[in-house]
Structures are given as structure tokens and as C-alpha cells.
Amino acid sequence: MDLFINLAINGIATGMLIFLIACGLTLIFGLMDVLNFAHGGIFAWGAFVGVWGYSVTQNFLISIVLAVIAGLLIGLITEYLIIRPVYGNHIQQILITLGFMLVLSEFIKVVFGPNILAAQKPPFLQDYWLVGDVTIIKYRAFTIVVGFIIFVAIMAVLKYTKIGLIVRAGVMDKEMIQALGVNIRLVFIGVFMVGSALAALGGALFAPSSGVAYAEMGMEFGIFAFIVVIIGGMGSVPGSLIAALLVGLSNVFMAYYVPSLAMAVTMILMFLVLIFRPEGLFKVSGVSNK
Amino acid sequence: MTNTLLKLEQINTYIDQFHILQNVNFEVKSGEVTVLLGRNGAGKTTTLRSIMGLNSALSGQIVYKDEDITKLPAYKIAKKGIGYVPEDQGIFYDLTVGENMRVGMRQEDEATKDRMEWVLELFPDLKKFWKKPGGQLSGGQKQMLSIARSYVNDNDLLLIDEPSKGLAPVIVEKVIESIEKMKEKTTVVLVEQNFYMASRLGDSFFILDDGMTVHQGDMKELRENEELKRKYLGIA
Numbered sequence: 001m002d003l004f005i006n007l008a009i010n011g012i013a014t015g016m017l018i019f020l021i022a023c024g025l026t027l028i029f030g031l032m033d034v035l036n037f038a039h040g041g042i043f044a045w046g047a048f049v050g051v052w053g054y055s056v057t058q059n060f061l062i063s064i065v066l067a068v069i070a071g072l073l074i075g076l077i078t079e080y081l082i083i084r085p086v087y088g089n090h091i092q093q094i095l096i097t098l099g100f101m102l103v104l105s106e107f108i109k110v111v112f113g114p115n116i117l118a119a120q121k122p123p124f125l126q127d128y129w130l131v132g133d134v135t136i137i138k139y140r141a142f143t144i145v146v147g148f149i150i151f152v153a154i155m156a157v158l159k160y161t162k163i164g165l166i167v168r169a170g171v172m173d174k175e176m177i178q179a180l181g182v183n184i185r186l187v188f189i190g191v192f193m194v195g196s197a198l199a200a201l202g203g204a205l206f207a208p209s210s211g212v213a214y215a216e217m218g219m220e221f222g223i224f225a226f227i228v229v230i231i232g233g234m235g236s237v238p239g240s241l242i243a244a245l246l247v248g249l250s251n252v253f254m255a256y257y258v259p260s261l262a263m264a265v266t267m268i269l270m271f272l273v274l275i276f277r278p279e280g281l282f283k284v285s286g287v288s289n290k
Numbered sequence: 291m292t293n294t295l296l297k298l299e300q301i302n303t304y305i306d307q308f309h310i311l312q313n314v315n316f317e318v319k320s321g322e323v324t325v326l327l328g329r330n331g332a333g334k335t336t337t338l339r340s341i342m343g344l345n346s347a348l349s350g351q352i353v354y355k356d357e358d359i360t361k362l363p364a365y366k367i368a369k370k371g372i373g374y375v376p377e378d379q380g381i382f383y384d385l386t387v388g389e390n391m392r393v394g395m396r397q398e399d400e401a402t403k404d405r406m407e408w409v410l411e412l413f414p415d416l417k418k419f420w421k422k423p424g425g426q427l428s429g430g431q432k433q434m435l436s437i438a439r440s441y442v443n444d445n446d447l448l449l450i451d452e453p454s455k456g457l458a459p460v461i462v463e464k465v466i467e468s469i470e471k472m473k474e475k476t477t478v479v480l481v482e483q484n485f486y487m488a489s490r491l492g493d494s495f496f497i498l499d500d501g502m503t504v505h506q507g508d509m510k511e512l513r514e515n516e517e518l519k520r521k522y523l524g525i526a
């Protein structure tokens with residue numbers, strides 16, 4: 001039982017990190033119809049900026065804020081330079097964002113050096129709580145809480161604010177929302193920046209939990225996030241949360257019980273969804289291809 | 291004398307490589323309901339989309355309130371005070387009726403609230419289903435929501451595309467009544483195949499055929515001209 005709960009907490013924490021990357025990706029795809037393979041690169045940047053920020057300031061909160069700011073900036077640059085010229089063309093998007101993903105990875109090595117960086121947890125999150133005979137690692141609990149807060153905040157914005165309604169409406173019908181007087185380009189940029197910032201936050205939270213930051217982590221997690229977006233339903237934030245938790249949990253459990261299948265299980269999940277529910281677990285209705 | 295609110299001059303619009311509108315000319319007077327008629331595929335929807343900037347004209351000029359809006363993006367055209375009720379109604383299915391109304395509001399000031407109240411009196415159903423997702427409304431309710439949404443902003447011109455399409459006669463009557471009330475407050479371009487509706491609401495008409503304007507005049511004229519009706523509208 002102890003083991004089961006531990007694995008479950010670990011799986012949920014991993015899922016929350018994947019969710020932070022995937023929720024931006026799903027909105028970017030749903031709203032802008034853009035396949036952004038550079039998204040994972042921003043996750044990696046978040047990790048490095050966070051680790052660097054913590055080593056310089058010794059203040060965890062500041063390091064997170066720095067990572068988020070880096071995400072916003074890289075998001076702005078990416079949208080402006082990389083995405084803007086290729087709206088409406090998926091093939092070009094795949095090629096150019098994959099290319100940019102490599103650029104982001106290489107640039108990490110230029111700025112932070114070619115080596116893997118060791119990442120520390122802040123002292124107040126270093127040990128664990130004993131609840132009965134279950135040990136709860138503080139940092140994992142922290143990750144889960146942060147992920148959950150972000151989820152609730154995004155849902156509240158989407159549900160109750162005008163800009164949130166505009167984003168949801170834009171996911172359903174880009175033309176109509178413009179005919180109602182909304183400059184969808186500005187909304188695109190905003191969503192892209194916020195999505196990038198969330199990915200960077202995910203990276204900054206991930207590094208201390210794994211103990212390292214390495215340039216290739218962007219590619220690994222970027223692929224996870226894409227799979228999650230497909231499983232959850234493109235454009236659906238709750239879908240990406242559920243899917244991220246599924247992927248996180250199945251990975252952690254498989255890694256423990258059948259390690260050789262840990263990677264395969266994610267793929268199997270995706271194929272099952274594609275076969276039985278091609279539109280994903282949560283379908284956003286009225287998504288048009290106009 | 292009435293003023294010209296909107297004028298299309300020699301409009302040419304392409305969809306991909308297809309030359310859909312060919313030198314369309316078209317004029318809308320302030321305060322009138324101008325009906326755009328023509329058989330299926332004549333180019334009526336494309337004309338509205340060109341005005342709205344959703345399918346901008348390649349050449350020619352669209353002048354609204356003495357300003358050239360031909361190449362403006364759709365959102366800027368909307369902000370000039372043009373409301374659009376598309377053929378498919380453009381309802382956001384996952385948003386509730388209330389959210390559909392709110393997302394279309396360019397401002398949330400007193401005047402907008404007043405218009406909202408007025409429009410909800412006109413369509414009490416919308417109030418009743420305020421929390422219902424747009425996708426679960428009946429065809430008639432969707433149509434009313436779309437019309438209501440276009441009215442809630444401070445618009446001087448409404449473009450309404452075949453509002454009677456697919457609706458039962460009783461509902462068509464309701465839509466007609468609502469546009470009649472709307473008409474007192476704003477100018478309307480109405481695309482309509484239903485001649486009964488067109489004739490009830492229209493002050494003047496334009497007939498499109500094969501992407502060209504082939505006839506125009508007062509609605510009165512058309513009511514009496516059996517040949518025109520037969521030729522372009524398929525009414526015996």
C-alpha cells in the first residue's frame with residue numbers, strides 16, 4: 001500500500017509537469033491551428049533559467065519568476081519570427097518548429113555551457129512527511145499543488161473572463177470571433193506567450209525534482225506533451241490534464257513493474273485513443289476548419 | 291432624400307482560383323432593408339463575406355460611411371459598426387447563450403446593457419435558455435441568438451444571411467417580426483430566398499446571378515414583376 005501510494009503520488013506529480021507543457025500546446029493548436037514542436041525547447045529553457053537563477057539568487061521563488069519571464073520572452077520571439085510566417089501550413093510548421101527546437105537546445109549549450117547542470121531543491125522542500133507509514137516527498141506534493149492551482153486558474157480565466165471566452169470561442173470558430181470585432185492576432189500572441197511561460201514553469205519545476213537540467217529534455221518532454229494533447233483532445237484544457245495524469249501515472253507504474261514497457265505504454269494509450277476516440281477524450285465541439 | 295450607407299463598386303472576389311463575384315455593384319440606403327436575392331450559388335453569401343472582410347475583394351471598392359473598407363481585416367470592419375449574422379449562424383456551441391452574447395460585446399457599457407434588455411424582450415427564449423450551451427438550441431433559437439448578438443453592439447448596419455433557412459413557418463414569422471422591430475433602429479442587408487419574407491421586410495432589392503448584379507429596384511416593383519421572379523427566383 002505504501003508503495004502504491006508513493007507511485008501514485010510520483011505519477012500525479014509527473015503528470016502535473018507534463019500538463020504544464022501540454023496545456024499551452026493544446027491551446028496553441030486549438031486556437032491557432034499551429035503544430036509547435038519547439039514548445040519542448042521552451043520547457044528546457046525554463047529548466048536552465050530556473051537552475052541558473054536559483055544558483056545565483058538562492059531564492060526559489062525568484063528563480064521560478066525568472067524562468068516564467070524567459071518563457072514569455074521566448075514565446076514572443078518564437079511567435080513573431082518562427083510561427084507568423086507559416087500560419088496555415090502544417091508541413092512548414094513542423095519543419096520550422098522542429099528546426100527551431102534544435103536551435104533552442106543548442107543555444108542552451110552556448111549560454112549555459114555544454115554540460116548537464118545539477119539542480120537543487122530549495123531547503124524547505126527537500127525532505128518528506130511521514131503520514132502513517134506513507135512517505136510523502138515534499139517536492140512532489142508541491143508540484144501537484146502548483147499544477148492544480150494553475151489548472152484551476154486557467155479554467156477560471158476561460159470560464160469567467162471576457163478574454164477567456166474569446167479564446168474558447170476562437171478555438172471553435174476563428175472567423176466568427178473576428179467578425180464580432182476581435183483582433184485574433186493579438187489573442188494568438190497572448191496565448192502563445194502564456195503557453196510558453198507555462199512550459200517554462202514546468203521546466204523550472206521539473207529540474208529540481210529530477211536533480212538535473214539537460215538540453216535534450218526539451219525534445220523528450222515535447223513529445224510527451226504532444227501525445228497528451230492528442231489523447232486529451234486538441235484545444236481542451238481539462239482533456240490535457242486528464243491525459244497528462246494518465247500518462248504520468250501509467251509511466252511511473254510501468255517503470256516500476258514492467259520497466260521495459262514504460263515508454264511503450266504511452267504510445268499504446270495514444271493508439272487506443274486514436275482508434276476508439278480519434279477526436280481525443282474531450283472533444284471541443286464546433287471546431288471548424290475554416 | 292436618403293443617404294447611402296454602404297456602396298459596392300465593381301467588386302471582384304475570388305475563392306481560391308475561382309472568380310466568384312464579377313463586378314458586383316450594390317448600394318444600401320440608410321434606414322432601409324435591402325434584400326439580396328438570387329438562386330443558390332449566385333454569390334450572395336460571398337458578397338456579405340466580402341463586405342465583412344472575411345473574403346476580401348481583390349478589386350473594386352467597398353465604401354461604408356464614406357470610408358473605403360475594402361481591404362480592412364474583419365475585426366476592424368466589425369468595429370466600424372457592422373454586425374454579421376452568417377448563414378450557419380456562427381454560434382459557439384460550447385459557450386452558453388449568455389456567453390455567446392457576452393463574447394460578441396465590443397463594450398460592456400450602459401448603452402450595451404440597454405440594447406441587451408431590449409433584445410431579450412424581443413427574444414424571451416434567450417433569457418429562458420441563458421445557461422444552456424449554444425449547441426443545444428433548436429435551429430430557430432440559434433437564429434435568434436445570432437441575430438440578438440449582432441444587435442447588442444452599437445451597429446449601424448446588419449448583414450443577415452438567409453435567416454429563414456431550415457426554419458418552420460411559425461418560427462420564420464417570429465424572425466420576421468424581430469427584424470421588423472430591428473429595422474426601426476438600424477439598416478439591414480438581408481439575403482433571403484424566401485420571397486414572402488423578402489417581400490414583407492424589403493424596401494429595395496438587388497438580384498445577383500452568377501456573381502453579377504443583374505437587377506435592382508424598389509421591392510414594390512419586384513412584387514409585381516412576375517417575369518423577374520420566375521427567371522431568377524424560381525417562383526411561378
Ligand SMILES: Nc1ncnc2c1ncn2[C@@H]1O[C@H](COP(=O)(O)OP(=O)(O)O)[C@@H](O)[C@H]1O
Nearest residue numbers: 305308310328329330331332333334335336337
Ligand atoms: N469554398 C469555396 N470553394 C469554391 N467555390 C466556392 C466556395 N464557396 C462558395 N463557392 C462558390 O461560389 C459561388 C457563390 O457561392 P455563395 O456566395 O455561397 O452563393 P449563395 O450564397 O448565393 O448561395 C457558388 O458557385 C459556390 O459554388
Ligand SMILES: [Mg+2]
Nearest residue numbers: 334335336377
Ligand atoms: Mg448563401
